[in-house]
Amino acid sequence: MQRQGFLYRQRQKWNYHFAKNEFEKKVAEINRHELKIDLNTKGKIFNIQGAELNFSINKHAFLIDRFDLFIQLTGVENTFFTIKKDVIIYHIDGLNLRVTTAEELFIIKEIFIEKCYNIIVPEEEIIVIDIGMNVGFASLFFAKLKNVKQVYSFEPFQATFEDALKNFNQNKDLRAKINPSNYGLGKSEGEHFVNFKKDLKGQNRTIITGQDGQIKVKIKACRETIEDILSKHKEDVYLKIDTEGAEYDIFESLFSSTLHSQIKGFFIEWHDLGPASLERQLVREGFKMTSIVLGKNTGLIYAFR
DSSP states (O other), X not given: OHHHHHHXXXXXXXXXXXXXXXXXXXXXXXXXXXXXXXXXXXXXXXXXXXXXXXXEHHHHTHHHHTHHHHHHHHTSTTOEEEEETTEEEEEETXXXXXXXXXXXXXXXXXXXXXXXXXXXXXXXSEEEEEESOTTSHHHHHHHHSTTEEEEEEEOOOHHHHHHHHHHHHTTHHHHTTEEEXXXXXXXXOEEEEEOOOTTOGGGOOOSOOSSOOSEEEEEEEHHHHXXXXXXXXXXXXXXXXXXXXTHHHHHHHHTSSOOOTTXXXXXXEEESSOSHHHHHHHHHTTOEEEEEEEETTEEXXXXXX
């Protein structure tokens, strides 16, 4: 057995050093101690032990980039992956989630396994505003909660917005609860060009960074937009904000005068400029909060009143 193990490891070293491309090199590294990924001899298909699916190297190679997360998600009870028209679908808690990038594996874990947006409040019905909808996972999570009456979602990037619509169409029983809009929110209305990364949709920014951008995004004033939503409802409102740096402009608009009493809570991921200015405005409006620093440039704020 020791000799077989030695020969196996040597074979994987050989595969690593003589790999034809970066994908084969990553597979050899994952397989270093035991076989976890089978490569088709024609180089078009790969299989992951336990998944019982044929993955396309051309379309699904991104799974290897976060193989650890894929394995974690396959191990969650009562969940499974399928492939439909070349798109990987993750099935969890009655939801069908399209997975098209490695980043989305992380977002699924964060929202559906760690439940970073789980709202437990006494109100029988609430409204959720999802600013920074991305591909729609958080909006679907909110829509599935029984006491959430409506979700209003905002995503400025057209390609990402269309991916969100595809996810909503995979979950038609919840589709009527979600009101998606293809624009972002900020301190004032306008349009400008920004950069866009198709494999890192959750990291795209609507704030101008000084670089010449290729994608035009539309921004509307946050306060006016949210006041319009409030005028349609009597229920309490909770805001989720994950906007890669635009949260400071959003707060500048939203807190330009006394905050509406219907707004009862925030889930905020801040970036770059720290939490202090956001915390001050929330305290001034009577919110109690938990503020967590995740790293030098990012953190979370949970605030309720």
